[in-house]
Amino acid sequence: MKTSKDTGTGRRPGGRRLVVSVVASAVVVASAFTVTAWQKDDGKADSAKGDAVRTATAVVTRSDLSNARTLDGNLGYGRATTVKGGRPGLITWLPPTGATVKRGEPLYRVDNVPVPVFYGGTPLYRTLEARGTTGPDVKTVADNLRELGYDIGAQPAAGTWVTPEPATSEPVPSGTSSAVPASSAAPSPSATPVQVKRGDAVLTAALVAAVKRWQTATGMPATGVLGAGDIAVLSGAVRVDGVQAQLADAADGTLMTVTSTTKSVTVPVDPDEAGSMKRGDAVTVTLPDDSTARGTITAVGATVRTGDASSGDDTAGQPRLTVGIALRDTAAVRGLNSAPVRVRFTSETHKGVLTVPVGALLALREGGYGVQLPSGRLVAVKTGMFSKGLVEVSGAGISAGTKVVTTS
Structure with missing residues (x-):
């Protein structure tokens, strides 16, 4: 009796051959019942050795086959993210577990002053006070105030030279010499100019004015100055996963954990x-x-x-x-x-292919596989994907609706 061999393509691309052992087992089982039906010279099946095999007929169907795996x-x-306070003081209010906090809303209070949420990738890492201060932390403030509906004025373009003013100086009117175009001569040696980089923003007079209006609206002192712990910069809206701090705790420690708001x-x-x-x-x-x-x-x-x-x-x-x-x-x-x-992953799908039960496959003496028609004639087929007891087949004389012999 000729040993059958698997020529199918039922495997998971890029990973382990998860279905090879299944396919091999299925073909061996099928062959144990049907491999005795070899082709004789007249093209009919020799059933002398298979009289004890119980058979039935199946119809060739056109359907979709896929390799899938279910994982827990x-x-x-x-993943939860830890929120730590960034300034001295005492905690006077904390949100309840499960609360959702969005842009501009208070995440907690320190000395009864709200610490609102801003979205961004760069937290405040210094005090923003001097006009002309440039950096990604300034951009965090500018972007969030703009999204909250505040007019922040025009921002100097990337490449512009900006001269920071002393923190105690009078506000510089928008459009004055605090921003010198990059194409003009560099400022005098006594100044300390910086060039605006892509991804930065500049603390202009208009932006400071917008900060003051926002501080007034949120109940913060309207100083126009923002310190490192005055806002909580997060990637987006958050859900309070758990609160570790208590009221009257120091505000510069671990306060809570937050997660995404989306399941x-x-x-x-x-x-x-x-x-x-x-x-x-x-x-x-x-x-x-x-x-x-x-x-x-x-x-x-x-x-x-x-x-x-x-x-x-x-x-x-x-x-x-x-x-x-x-x-x-x-x-x-x-x-x-x-x-x-439980999650069902599909790694490969063959759509609209001809399929037969695995039990309909016969290992041919000359090699490869075939299926047997009810008349006894054998038809050679090429196998493709194996999935859930079915196998993809193709070959001359095989089409949807064709009846084939299979094990019952």
């Missing part, structure tokens, strides 16, 4: 399997009540971490990458803050 994940608000799913993945997962790929998330929600891969981590051995799960101590998933169906998780979920 966690629904939540993402998402994280999945720890074997690094070998992550190669077939790409940003933008669609996934299906199964929730604890067995309902499903659609999702999209938003990030595939580049840092390998070892699972926590104290967690008790099967992956403890094994290297893992974290895959992030955004949910399209947010209504499905409205009542959940956190939960274990």
